[in-house]
Amino acid sequence: MGQVQIVWFKRDLRLADHAPMTEAARRGPVLPLFVYEPELWSLPERSGRQDMFMRGALASLESDIVRRGGTLVLRVGEVVSILSDLRDRFGDIAIHAHEETGDLWTFQRDNTVRAWCKKNAVKFSEYRQFGIERGGDTTRNGWAKRWDQMMESAALPEPPAVDWIGADSDTLPPTQPDPSVTWLQCAGRRAAQDTLQSFLEDRGEFYQKDMSTPVAGEVGCSRISPHLVWGSMSMREMYQATVNRQADLRAGPAEERGFWLKSLNSFVGRLHWHCHFSQKLEDQPDLESRSMIPAYDALRERDAERLERYATGTTGFPFVDACMRYLAANGWINFRMRAMLVSFASYDLWLPWQDSGKVLARFFTDYDAGIHWPQVQMQSGVTGINTVRVYSPVKQGLDQDPTGDFTRRWVPELSHIPGKAVHDLTTVEAMAAGYPTPIVDHKAATAFAKDQIFSLRRDPALKVQAAAIMERHGSRKRQQRRRKSA
Numbered sequence: 227m228g229q230v231q232i233v234w235f236k237r238d239l240r241l242a243d244h245a246p247m248t249e250a251a252r253r254g255p256v257l258p259l260f261v262y263e264p265e266l267w268s269l270p271e272r273s274g275r276q277d278m279f280m281r282g283a284l285a286s287l288e289s290d291i292v293r294r295g296g297t298l299v300l301r302v303g304e305v306v307s308i309l310s311d312l313r314d315r316f317g318d319i320a321i322h323a324h325e326e327t328g329d330l331w332t333f334q335r336d337n338t339v340r341a342w343c344k345k346n347a348v349k350f351s352e353y354r355q356f357g358i359e360r361g362g363d364t365t366r367n368g369w370a371k372r373w374d375q376m377m378e379s380a381a382l383p384e385p386p387a388v389d390w391i392g393a394d395s396d397t398l399p400p401t402q403p404d405p406s407v408t409w410l411q412c413a414g415r416r417a418a419q420d421t422l423q424s425f426l427e428d429r430g431e432f433y434q435k436d437m438s439t440p441v442a443g444e445v446g447c448s449r450i451s452p453h454l455v456w457g458s459m460s461m462r463e464m465y466q467a468t469v470n471r472q473a474d475l476r477a478g479p480a481e482e483r484g485f486w487l488k489s490l491n492s493f494v495g496r497l498h499w500h501c502h503f504s505q506k507l508e509d510q511p512d513l514e515s516r517s518m519i520p521a522y523d524a525l526r527e528r529d530a531e532r533l534e535r536y537a538t539g540t541t542g543f544p545f546v547d548a549c550m551r552y553l554a555a556n557g558w559i560n561f562r563m564r565a566m567l568v569s570f571a572s573y574d575l576w577l578p579w580q581d582s583g584k585v586l587a588r589f590f591t592d593y594d595a596g597i598h599w600p601q602v603q604m605q606s607g608v609t610g611i612n613t614v615r616v617y618s619p620v621k622q623g624l625d626q627d628p629t630g631d632f633t634r635r636w637v638p639e640l641s642h643i644p645g646k647a648v649h650d651l652t653t654v655e656a657m658a659a660g661y662p663t664p665i666v667d668h669k670a671a672t673a674f675a676k677d678q679i680f681s682l683r684r685d686p687a688l689k690v691q692a693a694a695i696m697e698r699h700g701s702r703k704r705q706q707r708r709r710k711s712a
């Protein structure tokens with residue numbers, strides 16, 4: 227039979243533009259493997275909604291493999307013991323997988339797999355699938371240009387001929403119950419393609435404007451995030467579809483372009499950000515638990531009651547509570563409101579970002595450690611290199627939900643309060659509605675928080691650390707802009 231080529235599917239549940247599949251199919255018989263890891267799914271940032279979405283994407287991959295005449299081998303347990311079992315069964319094996327920038331848990335699991343392969347003389351080939359780089363130059367010099375090159379290089383077609391090999395599969399355990407979720411995005415390759423196509427041709431014209439609000443953002447944002455997390459389409463496929471659409475628009479009548487070109491440029495910028503943020507976690511895997519500037523970790527205090535009120539959307543700040551309840555029900559909210567929710571936890575409630583970050587992660591169907599933890603750190607003011615941005619819940623409510631309808635819908639206790647008054651309640655109104663009074667005084671709480679953060683920022687030793695962080699993780703684009711405008 228020759229060497230069995232195991233393609234270990236992780237967060238890349240597709241056959242097209244899949245370098246491990248292409249290489250494995252070239253070399254010999256292919257055994258497609260997915261390992262469901264119960265320990266991973268029991269981590270506090272994992273949730274039933276993420277699991278359900280992943281299973282949808284997995285089912286789509288499975289049916290694509292069946293369509294091509296193969297069978298997906300599904301196993302439950304620890305990857306190393308499953309690989310060891312397959313090696314006992316088939317003798318000579320080689321493993322192919324994509325590089326993964328994930329939790330500390332998956333980082334350590336991958337190290338264990340590499341060590342096992344080395345010890346057992348099993349060839350383990352890992353391939354890039356994003357613009358995220360592993361090893362090599364540890365600064366960001368030239369990174370953005372290499373990202374462009376990666377996205378512009380040819381996407382791989384599905385391998386034309388595959389000699390499939392099967393093996394026994396396990397039955398997946400039931401998903402964790404997730405009672406707050408009322409709606410789940412459709413998963414799988416077809417859903418990913420349809421979502422992108424409807425964004426590029428129909429929903430995305432006002433993306434730049436729509437993305438600020440949860441109301442218009444629900445339709446006007448691309449909504450491709452969970453598909454990117456589980457890899458039903460590659461980022462390169464998404465990038466190239468976007469660039470092709472831009473070329474078609476440019477070739478067509480100018481009056482039909484509207485806001486499309488600007489919006490799609492902005493979307494491409496967000497794809498770039500995906501990798502820019504994930505690169506930080508790739509370079510420093512402990513960022514999910516330690517502040518970039520560790521001294522900030524001693525500042526904030528754990529508070530179970532505050533955290534509970536935050537998580538249940540009962541803080542007494544109507545727009546914050548509406549956003550949290552909307553997120554809990556839908557598994558998604560727009561970028562600006564994610565930033566506001568972190569700002570509220572980290573400045574108003576003065577909670578450690580590690581705790582509030584886990585609450586949010588569980589609610590996100592698109593939880594992606596590579597984006598999430600660097601973003602949570604940035605919005606909490608602990609990186610030393612980003613502007614400290616404190617969001618006012620009242621201002622955000624007035625700006626992003628000017629009619630107040632969104633807030634009344636998600637905080638029905640306040641449904642009798644008309645118009646924008648819902649954003650700035652008096653105590654009497656709140657008490658009459660049975661709605662909690664504000665958990666903190668926003669002005670006083672955030673003044674205290676800023677004072678604490680800025681007094682650390684002024685520390686000369688921390689300024690040195692911040693300069694090193696800028697060198698390691700900072701975007702060169704911003705530096706170039708600064709140099710040009712100087």
Ligand SMILES: Cc1cc2nc3c(=O)[nH]c(=O)nc-3n(C[C@H](O)[C@H](O)[C@H](O)COP(=O)(O)OP(=O)(O)OC[C@H]3O[C@@H](n4cnc5c(N)ncnc54)[C@H](O)[C@@H]3O)c2cc1C
Nearest residue numbers: 447448449450451496499500561564565592593594598601
């Ligand atoms: C505190 C915080 C936590 C976040 N956690 C996650 C997370 O766990 N998973 C996740 O996918 N996104 C996360 N984001 C980024 C962003 O909010 C979501 O990607 C976006 O809202 C998803 O919706 P969309 O696909 O319609 O986005 P679009 O606006 O259509 O963007 C397209 C894609 O670009 C990437 N992207 C967009 N905005 C950002 C950004 N600010 N930083 C990095 N990449 C970006 C995402 O992959 C996204 O799917 C977080 C943002 C904040 C402020």
